[in-house]
Amino acid sequence: MSRVKHALKNIKVNLIFYLIYTFVGFFSRKIFLDYLGDEFVGLVGTLQSILRFLNLAELGIGTAIGFALYKPIFDNDREKLNKIVSLLGYLYKRVALIMLGVGIVCSFFFGHFFEETTFSLWLILYCFYAFLFSSLLGYLVNYHQSLLQADQKEYLVTSYLQTSNIIRQIIQACVAYYFQNLYLWVSLELFFSIVYSIIIRRVIKKQYPWLHLNQKASKDILKEFKEIITKVKQVFVHQISTFVTYGTDQLLIYYFVNIQSVAYFGNYFLIFSMIQNIVGKMFTGINAGIGNLIAEDDQKQIEKVFWEMMSLRFFLAGFTTLNIYFLIHSFISIWVGDKYLLDNDIIIFMALNYFVLIARLPIDSFLHAYGLYKDTWAPMVEIVLNLGISLIFGSLWGIKGIVFGTTISVTTILILWKPYYLYTSGFKKSLRKDFWPHFLKLILVFLASAYITHQLKNMVLDYTPVNYWEWFLYAVKLNVIIILVFVPLIYFFGKGFKSLIERIIKRNG
Numbered sequence: 001m002s003r004v005k006h007a008l009k010n011i012k013v014n015l016i017f018y019l020i021y022t023f024v025g026f027f028s029r030k031i032f033l034d035y036l037g038d039e040f041v042g043l044v045g046t047l048q049s050i051l052r053f054l055n056l057a058e059l060g061i062g063t064a065i066g067f068a069l070y071k072p073i074f075d076n077d078r079e080k081l082n083k084i085v086s087l088l089g090y091l092y093k094r095v096a097l098i099m100l101g102v103g104i105v106c107s108f109f110f111g112h113f114f115e116e117t118t119f120s121l122w123l124i125l126y127c128f129y130a131f132l133f134s135s136l137l138g139y140l141v142n143y144h145q146s147l148l149q150a151d152q153k154e155y156l157v158t159s160y161l162q163t164s165n166i167i168r169q170i171i172q173a174c175v176a177y178y179f180q181n182l183y184l185w186v187s188l189e190l191f192f193s194i195v196y197s198i199i200i201r202r203v204i205k206k207q208y209p210w211l212h213l214n215q216k217a218s219k220d221i222l223k224e225f226k227e228i229i230t231k232v233k234q235v236f237v238h239q240i241s242t243f244v245t246y247g248t249d250q251l252l253i254y255y256f257v258n259i260q261s262v263a264y265f266g267n268y269f270l271i272f273s274m275i276q277n278i279v280g281k282m283f284t285g286i287n288a289g290i291g292n293l294i295a296e297d298d299q300k301q302i303e304k305v306f307w308e309m310m311s312l313r314f315f316l317a318g319f320t321t322l323n324i325y326f327l328i329h330s331f332i333s334i335w336v337g338d339k340y341l342l343d344n345d346i347i348i349f350m351a352l353n354y355f356v357l358i359a360r361l362p363i364d365s366f367l368h369a370y371g372l373y374k375d376t377w378a379p380m381v382e383i384v385l386n387l388g389i390s391l392i393f394g395s396l397w398g399i400k401g402i403v404f405g406t407t408i409s410v411t412t413i414l415i416l417w418k419p420y421y422l423y424t425s426g427f428k429k430s431l432r433k434d435f436w437p438h439f440l441k442l443i444l445v446f447l448a449s450a451y452i453t454h455q456l457k458n459m460v461l462d463y464t465p466v467n468y469w470e471w472f473l474y475a476v477k478l479n480v481i482i483i484l485v486f487v488p489l490i491y492f493f494g495k496g497f498k499s500l501i502e503r504i505i506k507r508n509g
Helices: 003-035 038-058 061-075 078-107 121-140 145-150 154-178 182-207 220-224 226-247 249-256 259-281 284-296 299-335 344-359 361-370 377-397 399-427 436-460 468-493 497-508
Strands: none
Touching (some): 038 121, 038 226, 038 249, 121 182, 226 399, 299 344, 299 497, 344 399
């Protein structure tokens, strides 16, 4: 199967499953809030934020290994693939031990950290260890799935993982509705993680019968793959930055506001993250294709694909951002009630953070494909900016100040530095001549589209929907406006978008 066919299959499978998962997620979240309470949902969100911190022990191993797998997959070098996967297992087992040790130490302080909650310490510890052991399974049992992802077979991982998640959430919703049993609800998290690990291991064995699933590696293998270890150390710093930027907001909200506000923020965050996942998973398989493209070293084709990806990402980022901004308040009101509405200023900052996260991902994908992680100073600056601004303004403005810190850090590093690093160290081209004119034009296209859409919406849609059917019709009308405004502008003025559409028409014609 060609690189393009693999990518299209990944997109189709990922999109279908995430749409189903998104629908089930909203349905189950409503039941969790109604029958388990916003305090418990806030507790789960806080514990999962702590767990994301523990996952820093992963050190970016998966990212570095993924980069190392592209070339031997392209060359069909099975011997080297076995060695790299065994190295992955060797490193991950040590990561699991570190996570377990740090997790145990952290749990000793939960009595003080959660002293203002109404839940027993036993329940909090049970939740935490269930989530922790679910994560450890990924490092101890099913780490081989990195090979599927690098081999453009992400659709297999997605289909089994999301099927497991969808069934789990449906059963958890039933447990919440009929029994309101918190221990049983948490137990299902661990149970389905075990089921998925067993299934994905069998899938890998079937796909790669030549792969030694239980091959043990010694410390000598570290010397053989020194370059990978160097990449791991570099990616580690970037992983810390990613966690601080996107993983600490709920912890800071709990610290500066209260645990209920974690649930309030979590409702909005769920919508942003689910749409981000839908958009992101459409391109997960393409990341491996970019790695193969770099391995072929066709500079003209690399530049063409890059701008096609940039324009497409900009369109999806702009299209979904406008939808979220204009629709999210009314949806939250209908979905869980006016009690859970947040200030519009918070949504503006969240929307900006989301837009930057989606629009800049082609830059990250190409940096990853080139293996460019040496700029370890950049994530450190991002961490300082994010935490510094979030702590200062979080104490003054609450949730708005915390999200504002994320906005400043991501726009400073991701928009200004990352493109420079890619063009100077990867493409070997002029940023001023080859990037900024086209990038700024894309930004202007989005800003113009946002302004025109806002004006037309105020003229045509001058009401607030009060039920799901009205909201659906409102959303359809809004999307007609966005498409009529945004598509022509980006088609004629966005580099790469026109050639991408022509390629798609030609392929399907």
